[in-house]
Amino acid sequence: MKLKSKQYYIRKSHRYLGLILGVQFLFWTIGGLYFSWNDIDEVHGDHLRSEKKHFPASMNMVSPQLVLENLQAKSQVDSVLSVQLIEVAGVPTYQVRYFSGGMDHAAHEAGGHMPAHSGNVKVQLANAETGEFISPLSEDVAVVVAKNQMANPIKVENVEYLTEVGSHHEYRGRPLPAWAVTFSQPDNCTAYVSAELGTFQTIRHNQWRVFDFFWMLHTMDYEGRDNFGNILLRAFSIFGLFTVLSGFVLYFVSSPSVRKVKKRVQKA
Template sequence: MVTKTRLHRFASRLHKWLALFAGVQIILWFASGAYMSFMPIEQVRGEHLIDRHAAKPLPTQPDLSGLASALAQHPDTSSVELLAADGQSFALLHVGHDKAVRVDSATGAVLPTLDANTATQIVLGAWKGTKPRVRDSKLLTTEPGDYRGDLPVWQVQLADGENTRAYVSPDSGKI
């Protein structure tokens, strides 16, 4: 009888602590969901900090003479985007389902993937307001908890008030 009472007391205490643990998690889940519901989605996404779609103007007469040879080298191209960076125009060929190839629109030569410095300059160029100090830039090959896009990707960590992390595709240069 004593063993049965002891087991019942242990089970009751265990049940109480497990319920408290689960209850706290549920309350935190509801609170964070309510916060995300009441905050503007642009702020949740960080769009108040970085203009992900900041269009750099193309030169008035971009040289597209190499585009035909680039398309011949990549016959499975599904679409082409003309973009500009540092005053130079380039073409972004969307090859297959998930591959992007940057080519020089004048020569048709495939451009190398972006380095850390270029990825950092892209992020700072799209930053709204006073430019923050860059804490770190690194090429990620495994998915971090706050990014669910294509890999590899450049992660640029900024030393702003919100510890912003921006992600730049090394193939396309898009944020």
């Protein structure tokens, strides 16, 4: 039985590696072209947003201390994470984020000097002009907030209240609950507004969705998109290296020029 040459096995390995990796290499190439030919600011929807407005310096505001005192009177406040002045549907508003609900294990071990775990962060909105508390955003207020963020808001097609989203949802990884306000134009655009924080969070539109799809193919993270250390990507990277190396080896073992050089060396 005739033994097959080393060149045969190298060529066969290279062929099958190329077949397995070819589709993914195609995805990487198409994705890279799409990324390079698109303005990332447009992908983020910055061109769809209105110019940010600021509060006049002459407006009257109550002290944040008043809001904190009123908050302590009605709720358990372990510590304050932040107090921020935001705008909610044209109303200057204090957004108070605070820890409530006891210390976590690490804080207990440290003698109670650390703030509670981030999972215990709560939010309270208050009118910055009167100090009165504001409830989490209703649908009507959320729509106003979303429209104020749009440069040219068109008719609202749909409003959805989100309490949970899957790992493939376009609003994944952002604060919940939230209102999703979808406009008929432009570009099938949806603005997301956090109900508890009272703030606009992000815009999603068709250009972003295509970008996100190619980004998923690029990272090969079919769950959360951004895990560059997933096993599938590592495996394909190693196989890709083997494919390239096998191509170099195949060239050297099959090239007539290389064989001629070897014969000259042997004769010498």
